[in-house]
Amino acid sequence: MEVKKKDIRALTKEQLREFFVKQGDKAFRGNQVYEWLWQKSAYSFEDMTNISLETRQMLEANFVINHIKVDQMQRSADGTIKNAVRLHDDLIVESVLIPTATRTTACVSSQVGCSLDCRFCATSRLKRMRNLNPDEIYDQVVAIDNESRLYHNRPLSNIVFMGMGEPLMNYNNVLKAIDKITSAEGLGMSPKRIVVSTSGVPKMIRKMADDKVKFKLAVSLHSAIDEIRTSIMPFNATFPLNDLREALQYWYAATKNRITYEYVVWDKINDKRKDAEALVEFCKFAPSKVNLIEYNPIDDGEFQQANSKAIDMYVSVLEAHNITVTVRRSRGKDIDAACGQLANKS
Ligand code: SAH
Numbered sequence: 369m370e371v372k373k374k375d376i377r378a379l380t381k382e383q384l385r386e387f388f389v390k391q392g393d394k395a396f397r398g399n400q401v402y403e404w405l406w407q408k409s410a411y412s413f414e415d416m417t418n419i420s421l422e423t424r425q426m427l428e429a430n431f432v433i434n435h436i437k438v439d440q441m442q443r444s445a446d447g448t449i450k451n452a453v454r455l456h457d458d459l460i461v462e463s464v465l466i467p468t469a470t471r472t473t474a475c476v477s478s479q480v481g482c483s484l485d486c487r488f489c490a491t492s493r494l495k496r497m498r499n500l501n502p503d504e505i506y507d508q509v510v511a512i513d514n515e516s517r518l519y520h521n522r523p524l525s526n527i528v529f530m531g532m533g534e535p536l537m538n539y540n541n542v543l544k545a546i547d548k549i550t551s552a553e554g555l556g557m558s559p560k561r562i563v564v565s566t567s568g569v570p571k572m573i574r575k576m577a578d579d580k581v582k583f584k585l586a587v588s589l590h591s592a593i594d595e596i597r598t599s600i601m602p603f604n605a606t607f608p609l610n611d612l613r614e615a616l617q618y619w620y621a622a623t624k625n626r627i628t629y630e631y632v633v634w635d636k637i638n639d640k641r642k643d644a645e646a647l648v649e650f651c652k653f654a655p656s657k658v659n660l661i662e663y664n665p666i667d668d669g670e671f672q673q674a675n676s677k678a679i680d681m682y683v684s685v686l687e688a689h690n691i692t693v694t695v696r697r698s699r700g701k702d703i704d705a706a707c708g709q710l711a712n713k714s
Pocket of ligand 1: 489490532534565567587632662663
């Protein structure tokens with residue numbers, strides 16, 4: 369009977385060192401292999417050229433490296449790149465590289481599909497199949513970093529968890545991936561350049577505050593009126609706005625970090641002055657920034673982007689209350705790579 373081999377990247381550095389000691393080798397060998405696995409992102413044991421053939425064969429007999437594979441890469445006219453990424457069990461997730469004049473941002477997935485039911489988001493139509501492992505999240509970032517160097521002549525500068533899935537519903541693995549991304553033994557990126565975006569899971573926002581995480585938080589709000597928010601994001605019935613705001617107050621008290629809100633203004637849904645005023649009321653407890661993002665239609669036309677008058681109204685109401693507001697243009701729409709369009713279409 370074939371023994372199921374263990375995923376070597378599920379081991380910590382210490383566990384890997386212990387493994388080698390048990391094999392009668394030096395603990396240091398664990399450090400070398402660890403470096404190959406993470407810093408050098410090796411796809412196979414064969415690549416580990418400073419490890420003896422005998423040791424590589426022993427590793428091969430005991431472990432697998434479940435590296436992701438970029439199945440398909442699409443490039444948009446605006447420089448955006450979308451990767452369809454194949455996982456070891458043949459499931460697919462997507463990640464995106466978004467270049468601007470000053471930064472290149474990786475937008476990565478945290479789950480295969482999503483268990484939330486935001487009615488305007490293409491990913492919500494895919495069933496949540498499973499959580500991504502820390503190494504699968506890490507690999508997406510490495511793949512985008514390589515593409516950034518290759519096609520844009522610069523390393524990746526920022527990461528947003530705005531791909532498929534709800535990162536706070538895969539919290540432990542997201543945290544482990546970020547640890548690796550920010551550690552000197554991984555990519556050495558600053559946590560201040562990482563944004564975790566959530567639909568708003570109050571319990572997990574409190575946990576993030578307790579864990580004293582160093583990355584930034586963005587909340588996909590879209591409405592500050594319960595009835596409207598529940599109609600477009602039905603899970604809001606379980607996590608109503610009041611609970612969300614209390615959790616955010618807790619987060620702000622602990623971190624003193626400004627809170628960013630993602631917000632789409634839709635025609636006849638949330639385009640009235642009372643909607644903008646409710647938003648001000650919701651976020652005035654802490655320094656806040658509102659990103660008004662462009663809606664990316666996902667076929668049936670039920671949701672329509674509001675006209676520029678409505679956007680201007682939001683900007684003036686927010687600015688009158690000293691809330692920072694930016695109006696964001698979408699990127700990569702021609703390859704279905706924009707926010708909410710990730711649905712494994714090609
Ligand atoms: N679950 C997380 C992260 C994934 S969604 C979250 O909700 O934050 C990433 C962002 O894209 C969110 O702000 C989401 O509200 C937004 N989004 C989803 N569908 C969209 C669409 N069709 N057009 C524009 N933005 C969309």
